[in-house]
Amino acid sequence: MADEAIGRLEAYMSFLAKWNSKINLTALPLAPPTNETFDRLLIEPLLAARYAGSVGGAWFDLGSGGGSPALPMKAVLLETPLTMVESKVRKAVFLREAVNAMHLPGTRVENERFEDVARINPNTAELLTVRAVRIDATLASVASQLLGRSGRLFLFQPIGRHVPLGGFEHVETIHLISERGSCVAVYRPMFHVEHN
Numbered sequence: 178m179a180d181e182a183i184g185r186l187e188a189y190m191s192f193l194a195k196w197n198s199k200i201n202l203t204a205l206p207l208a209p210p211t212n213e214t215f216d217r218l219l220i221e222p223l224l225a226a227r228y229a230g231s232v233g234g235a236w237f238d239l240g241s242g243g244g245s246p247a248l249p250m251k252a253v254l255l256e257t258p259l260t261m262v263e264s265k266v267r268k269a270v271f272l273r274e275a276v277n278a279m280h281l282p283g284t285r286v287e288n289e290r291f292e293d294v295a296r297i298n299p300n301t302a303e304l305l306t307v308r309a310v311r312i313d314a315t316l317a318s319v320a321s322q323l324l325g326r327s328g329r330l331f332l333f334q335p336i337g338r339h340v341p342l343g344g345f346e347h348v349e350t351i352h353l354i355s356e357r358g359s360c361v362a363v364y365r366p367m368f369h370v371e372h373n
Contacts, residue, residue: 185252185279186219192278193218193243196271202243213357221353222246223253225306225331225361228351232257234303237323239291240310242268244275246333247306251281257304258283262294291315295322308333317343321366330364 194207205214222245229236229250236254238247241261251259261284263269269288276284287294292315302323310316312332320330321344330345336358341347345364353359 182252185281186249188278188280189244189248189252189275190218192271192275196274197243200267200271202268202271203245216354216357217359218243218245219249221333221357221359222249224353225333225351226250226253228361228363229254229257229304229329229331232304234258234325234328235260235298235301236304236306237262237294237298237302238306239316239319240264240307241272241286242309244272246308248272248275248279248281250306251284252279255282259285260294260298261286262291263288264290291319295319298323300325303328305330306333307331312340312342314343317345320345320364324366326366328366330366332362332364334360334362336360 193202196202197207205217207214225246236257236259238261241247241263247259247261261272263272263286266288269286272286299322303325305320305324336352342364344367346367348363348365351361351363353361
């Protein structure tokens, strides 16, 4: 990993620890961080970034909260434009400040509801990342609106928790850290062709 990426990740962890004392961004220990903290906040997103590959279009992260997985992934996927969506004002302020501290080009924070962002950005996402967001019909609807035909949805979740998602095909499950039981379930939208 390049020194610049390492510097960005260090800035993220430092910034997160500082802000977490003011607002609840993560329940994981930060002072000092444990191995689980590093695994969940940094290692899992960095491993997932390898599978994201070269994203040709826009990337949206829903419910960005404390910034992981989006900010660590962005530290190594600098060329991919990222939009983080966070409805809570204070968390959105943290995310904007973290983006500045990490010097992440092509990154914006939308302090909006998922549904509103999806409505004004239809079929623009090539990658959609989600962690710690309820997996339900609302998420499926938003993801369907946001993703383009070749887009992929990365759901960060525990191993063995595969959830069917309406309108999506499960492509693969990528095991991240076996000891932690973590994985990314990859989905792609199913588009139905209408016949006359």
